[in-house]
Amino acid sequence: MFARPPIVGRYTAEEVELATRNHGMPLEALRYDVTPAGLHYLLIHFDIPPSDESWSLGIGGLVERPFSLSLAELTSQDSLSIRVTLECAGNGRGQISPRYPSVPWLEEGVSTAEWTGVPLARLLERARLRDAVTEIVFHGADRGFDRGVEHDFARSLPLHEALREDVLVAHAMNGAPLPPQHGAPLRLVVPRWYGMASVKWLRAIEAIDHPFDGFQQAAAYHFRRVQGEKGEPCSLMRVNSLMAPPGSVDFYTRRRIVNAGSVQMSGRAWSGVAAVERVEFAVDRDWTDAVVAKPQAPHAWQSWQVEWKAKTGEHELACRATDAAGRVQPLQPVWDLSGFGNNAVQRIFVTVRG
Amino acid sequence: MFARPPIVGRYTAEEVELATRNHGMPLEALRYDVTPAGLHYLLIHFDIPPSDESWSLGIGGLVERPFSLSLAELTSQDSLSIRVTLECAGNGRGQISPRYPSVPWLEEGVSTAEWTGVPLARLLERARLRDAVTEIVFHGADRGFDRGVEHDFARSLPLHEALREDVLVAHAMNGAPLPPQHGAPLRLVVPRWYGMASVKWLRAIEAIDHPFDGFQQAAAYHFRRVQGEKGEPCSLMRVNSLMAPPGSVDFYTRRRIVNAGSVQMSGRAWSGVAAVERVEFAVDRDWTDAVVAKPQAPHAWQSWQVEWKAKTGEHELACRATDAAGRVQPLQPVWDLSGFGNNAVQRIFVTVRG
Numbered sequence: 001m002f003a004r005p006p007i008v009g010r011y012t013a014e015e016v017e018l019a020t021r022n023h024g025m026p027l028e029a030l031r032y033d034v035t036p037a038g039l040h041y042l043l044i045h046f047d048i049p050p051s052d053e054s055w056s057l058g059i060g061g062l063v064e065r066p067f068s069l070s071l072a073e074l075t076s077q078d079s080l081s082i083r084v085t086l087e088c089a090g091n092g093r094g095q096i097s098p099r100y101p102s103v104p105w106l107e108e109g110v111s112t113a114e115w116t117g118v119p120l121a122r123l124l125e126r127a128r129l130r131d132a133v134t135e136i137v138f139h140g141a142d143r144g145f146d147r148g149v150e151h152d153f154a155r156s157l158p159l160h161e162a163l164r165e166d167v168l169v170a171h172a173m174n175g176a177p178l179p180p181q182h183g184a185p186l187r188l189v190v191p192r193w194y195g196m197a198s199v200k201w202l203r204a205i206e207a208i209d210h211p212f213d214g215f216q217q218a219a220a221y222h223f224r225r226v227q228g229e230k231g232e233p234c235s236l237m238r239v240n241s242l243m244a245p246p247g248s249v250d251f252y253t254r255r256r257i258v259n260a261g262s263v264q265m266s267g268r269a270w271s272g273v274a275a276v277e278r279v280e281f282a283v284d285r286d287w288t289d290a291v292v293a294k295p296q297a298p299h300a301w302q303s304w305q306v307e308w309k310a311k312t313g314e315h316e317l318a319c320r321a322t323d324a325a326g327r328v329q330p331l332q333p334v335w336d337l338s339g340f341g342n343n344a345v346q347r348i349f350v351t352v353r354g
Numbered sequence: 355m356f357a358r359p360p361i362v363g364r365y366t367a368e369e370v371e372l373a374t375r376n377h378g379m380p381l382e383a384l385r386y387d388v389t390p391a392g393l394h395y396l397l398i399h400f401d402i403p404p405s406d407e408s409w410s411l412g413i414g415g416l417v418e419r420p421f422s423l424s425l426a427e428l429t430s431q432d433s434l435s436i437r438v439t440l441e442c443a444g445n446g447r448g449q450i451s452p453r454y455p456s457v458p459w460l461e462e463g464v465s466t467a468e469w470t471g472v473p474l475a476r477l478l479e480r481a482r483l484r485d486a487v488t489e490i491v492f493h494g495a496d497r498g499f500d501r502g503v504e505h506d507f508a509r510s511l512p513l514h515e516a517l518r519e520d521v522l523v524a525h526a527m528n529g530a531p532l533p534p535q536h537g538a539p540l541r542l543v544v545p546r547w548y549g550m551a552s553v554k555w556l557r558a559i560e561a562i563d564h565p566f567d568g569f570q571q572a573a574a575y576h577f578r579r580v581q582g583e584k585g586e587p588c589s590l591m592r593v594n595s596l597m598a599p600p601g602s603v604d605f606y607t608r609r610r611i612v613n614a615g616s617v618q619m620s621g622r623a624w625s626g627v628a629a630v631e632r633v634e635f636a637v638d639r640d641w642t643d644a645v646v647a648k649p650q651a652p653h654a655w656q657s658w659q660v661e662w663k664a665k666t667g668e669h670e671l672a673c674r675a676t677d678a679a680g681r682v683q684p685l686q687p688v689w690d691l692s693g694f695g696n697n698a699v700q701r702i703f704v705t706v707r708g
Contacts, residue, residue: 004606010364016373016448016458017608023377028401029534038392038533046603047382094370101606104370145604145611176530179392180383249400250499252358252455254371257499 003227004147006098006337015094015104024108030244030268033296033303034083035111037174040182043088043103045153045216046144048180049201055185057169061137061206064128071185074118075171081116082166082191083297085270089194089221089234093339100339107242107346110270112300115189117170121163123205129159132209136162138188138199139206149215155199156212157190166191166299169202191299192272194234194341196221224337237272238343239329241279241304241321245348256350263308265290267319268301274324279304282318282345290319312354320345357581358501360452360691369448369458378462384598384622387650387657388437389465391528394536397442397457399507399570400498402534403555409539411523415491415560418482425539428472429525435470436520436545437651439624443548443575443588447693454693461596461700464624466654469543471524475517477559483513486563490516492542495555503569509553510566511544520545520653523556545653546626548588548695550575578691591626592697593683595633595658595675599702610704617662619644621673622655628678633658636672636699644673666708674699 007015022042029039053071060066087110094104103109124136140153161167168189171178178184183200190197196216212218222231244267247258269276269292279290290306308317322328333344361369376396383393407425414420441464448458457463478490494507515521522543525532532538537554544551550570566572576585598621601612623630623646633644644660662671676682687698 010366011370012364013448013460014606014608016365016370017460018606019370019373020376020378020448020458020460020462021380022374023396024374026375026398026402026535031404032534036533036535038394038396039535040392042377042392044380045605047599048380050385094367094374104374106367106371106374108374144602146606150602150611179390180386181380181390181393245401248498248504251399252368252372252500254368257504 004101007101008098011104012101014101018103022103024105025111027108027242027245030242030266033112034114034174037113037176037179037182040111040113041088041109042181043109043195044181045146046142049141051180051184051201057186057202058204059123059127060204061208062130062133063207064130066127074169074186077118079116079118080168081114082168083112083114083300084189084191085110085112085299085301086195086198087237087240087270089196089340090338092333092342092344096333096335096339096342100337102339110240110242113173114175115168115170116172116175117168117189119165120167120169120188121165123169124162127207129207133207134159134210135208135212137206137208137212137214138202139204140199141201141203146215146220149219151215153199153216154214155197155216156208157197161190192236194237196234221340222338223340225335227337234340237270238341239271239273239276239321239323239327240343241267241269241319241329242346243267243317243319243348247350256348258310258350258352260310260312260352260354263310264305265308266303266305269304269321270301271321271323271327273327276302276321277324278322280320281306281308282320283308284315285318310352312352315350315352317348317350318345358455361455362452365458366455368455372457376457378459379465381462381596381599384596384620387466388468388528391467391530391533394465394467395442395463396535397463397549398535399500400496403495405534405538405555411540411556412558413477413481414558415562416484416487417561418484420481428523428540431472433470433472434522435468436522437466437468437654438543438545439464439466439653439655440549440552441591441594441624443550443694444692446687446696446698450687450689450693450696454691456693464594464596467527468529469522469524470526470529471522471543473519474521474523474542475519477523478516481561483561487561488513488564489562489566491560491562491566491568492553492556493558493560494553495557500569500574503573505569507553507570508568509551509570510562511551515544546590548591550588575694576692577694579689581691588694591624592695593625593627593630593675593677593681594697595621595623595673595683596700597621597671597673597702601704610702612664612704612706614664614666614706614708617664618659619662619671620657620659623658623675624655625675625677625681627681630656630675631678632676634674635660635662636674637662638670639672664706666706669704669706671702671704672699
């Protein structure tokens with residue numbers, strides 16, 4: 001497997017192609033509790049696979065009763081709807097230097113949706129897992145190459161995570177059937193984990209008794225400081241926050257222009273580890289506490305707001321969240337070879353006019 | 355008004371931010387006659403403005419009976435549904451060198467949707483245009499800066515185009531209310547024209563008796579070869595075509611890998627000027643005719659297909675459309691200062707394995 005050399009400075013045509021195919025959530029969409037479907041961030045590794053009514057989901061491996069479900073059988077079962085904030089593990093990658101050649105997310109790879117589906121635990125119970133099972137593997141229908149290795153997109157969860165009552169095999173998003181780009185007709189949704197765990201275009205579920213060694217599990221999605229080290233697997237989302245940029249925008253530079261006076265600043269904060277307890281807001285690195293709302297749902301981002309008395313001139317705004325586990329966003333990105341888990345504070349540069 | 359200096363070589367952070375906020379249509383979505391809503395290409399100049407049920411549309415200027423319509427009044431009228439292919443005037447900009455600093459579209463800024471709304475002509479008839487009227491101006495609710503000029507997004511159409519029976523004030527897309535990013539709750543849809551004419555977040559319609567001089571009409575969206583010249587306004591979409599990339603993809607390079615043997619190639623072709631009459635397909639610059647389907651609707655792209663007998667090795671694929679007006683896509687981009695109207699043939703590089 002060959003490594004891709006890191007990039008310094010301006011962005012490559014490959015990065016732009018990935019940024020154009022996929023997309024982040026425009027930050028003004030932080031205004032919505034639930035992100036409208038077409039605004040939800042997207043990361044599609046290969047091509048969106050075609051699907052039709054004949055789709056079926058197989059459940060097998062180390063189980064007493066392997067079975068397969070048609071789409072109609074799955075959607076006719078009792079379902080659960082949960083509101084979940086998902087963030088790409090590579091969010092913020094494009095702001096680190098040198099950076100890993102991949103999707104150059106700035107900071108907008110996060111969104112919240114209402115997912116409807118069948119609890120995974122119910123399907124596993126019906127299949128009767130054997131005692132030896134330690135992990136559950138999820139196989140997507142999307143297939144391609146990465147670093148010379150051809151593979152289906154597949155990921156596993158440790159058994160105790162797979163049995164959580166809030167892990168869904170989802171068939172609907174925001175009350176409508178899944179759109180193609182979000183995994184139609186079936187996907188996994190794993191609250192609190194970075195997005196790579198929520199396998200799209202779900203084809204097969206497999207119980208195994210050893211650590212899964214698929215490419216997206218063993219090679220990709222690890223925190224590493226040097227090439228070749230085993231590293232630490234990406235799992236729960238780190239504490240993070242964003243603010244909706246205030247005022248008006250310049251088309252090309254995306255610089256913000258704000259009128260002097262009282263400005264209501266607002267945004268969202270989330271953590272896969274624990275609820276967010278505190279959000280701070282800074283003007284020119286002078287920090288003050290914002291008001292943080294209680295969680296609207298156990299796995300959804302929390303809103304926050306604060307008043308800013310904007311004074312004429314150039315200013316830097318920032319926000320920083322702390323969760324109930326005591327984790328706080330760093331002021332500067334923490335180096336990672338592949339650009340994973342960058343939860344450094346967001347900074348917005350604004351011109352305030354009188 | 356200051357000009358932005360052209361860019362050579364790798365892409366800027368500003369271009370990446372625009373590519374990440376906005377998005378193209380992933381080319382595998384050429385498989386859909388109608389592009390699913392969240393896959394339809396997007397170009398949002400400023401911020402997506404908020405909207406609610408209190409939205410109203412004003413119709414005024416040089417009319418005998420100015421009036422305003424509530425959203426409920428508009429959506430309760432008899433409506434028309436039409437299938438329309440829209441393409442961004444800047445599609446292909448990112449492939450020209452030197453290039454204009456803006457959204458660095460490669461070739462995926464095109465999509466087809468089913469739009470439902472009220473014919474604009476019916477609203478203009480009710481308002482009773484005065485004899486002096488020569489243009490109709492459309493004002494969006496989105497506001498921001500470009501090249502130092504603060505303005506609402508606004509565009510005009512010549513009167514005869516505005517009175518075409520297929521120009522809609524649309525309130526639905528693919529059978530659902532407009533999503534925020536596509537102009538909720540109301541937008542203009544102008545078939546055959548590049549996308550900038552289809553003003554989103556439509557607030558006001560104004561009849562005037564002189565050439566509209568708004569920024570997006572007079573400064574932006576002109577074909578120009580040198581800075582400062584008046585140029586030719588962008589209007590009808592030039593003849594163009596795309597193919598769905600065959601085989602599997604490598605995640606980062608987006609290089610395609612295809613198995614040797616028979617490969618069914620397919621794609622879409624369109625022109626704002628006339629129906630597409632011919633599509634040619636080339637392997638290593640050796641051209642052959644593809645089979646082109648009749649238009650599925652008067653203003654929607656046409657599908658085409660051809661069999662490719664793929665032989666082991668490295669190959670370059672290309673496609674080229676010709677319309678009934680005799681316009682044909684150029685083999686190389688035609689230089690334009692702002693990167694508008696680049697309808698040069700698409701090229702895909704593939705590795706065929708035995």
